[in-house]
Amino acid sequence: MHPLFAQFVPKFALGKIYIKQGRVKIWLDEVDQVFQHPEIATSFFALLRTWHERGKNEAVWQKLRLVIVHSKEVYIPLNINQSPFNVGLPIELRELNWEEVENLVKLHHLEWSSEQIKELMAMVGGHPYLVRQALYQIARGRITLEKLLQVAPTEEGPYCDHLRRHLNNLEEHPELLTAIKQIITIDYPISIGTKEGFKLRSMGLVKFQGNLVMPLCELYRRYFSYRL
Known part of the structure; x- marks a missing residue:
């Protein structure tokens, strides 16, 4: 592992490495945290871009896949030729619609009425994480929908x-x-x-x-x- 990668990923991002059938997938979550440290961000992101570029010409590097997840737009100054954010496939996670939330409710084996789905979405909208967290906690029997709606915006709630x-x-x-x-x-x-x-x-x-x-x-x- 590159020393720069090994040094900074544990500190500033949640990194996971998956190896299957000779292929390597590196998943970097919360890379927003790296944005807060411009003294290392430029070198770190340039390293990721270098790996991407090597995959164009070297067979061994074509076995690498990088997944970079961030919840903030990239507003730190990066050289366009050294940024990993202007290559690859960008995917923006949108809000879930009513039908998608309804399907998630069923996947969690919850028998909800339309009114209950409406109440949840009135609180958290179609935010994927907020919806999923609510359904998970309720399906596990840790909280009821009524209680969740009461404590959701407080330090007592599951979103604290x-x-x-x-x-x-x-x-x-x-x-x-x-x-x-x-x-x-x-x-x-x-x-x-x-x-x-x-x-x-x-x-x-x-x-x-x-x-x-x-x-x-x-x-x-x-x-x-x-x-x-």
Whole structure:
């Protein structure tokens, strides 16, 4: 393993390596954490890009697949020829629609009415992680839907770690903190700075309606209204 990869992945990202039939897949989750360390980000991402380029010409490197997961847009300056983010296949995880949430409910062997699905989506929208976490906890018998809806935006709820990470990220960026305060205090979409809107959307906290923004879901509105 390259020393740069071995040194920084355990510190700044959740890395997993899968080996099957002579092929290697490296899964890097939460690489957003590397963005916060520009002193190593350039070299680290250049290394990943180098591996990609070698796969074009060298048979052994064609057996490598990189999966890079991040919840923020890449806004650190990277040389276009040394960035792994402008090659490969980009996949943006969108919100789930009603039918997809309904199918997930069935896959978790929950017999829910349309009203129960409506109540869950009224709180978390179609956010894939939030929906999945709710269904998993309920299916395991750890909490009821009624209780989850009561405690979801609190430190008692199953989303506490997720919400706290977002809060910590916002507190590190005063301009985003100011913007989210504006958004959550008004019950209709508003206009904010383009840069702030872009970054908040990339964090998954807001959604656009035309050029206006609003909280992605009621969970975020309630949690940040209390915390901020």
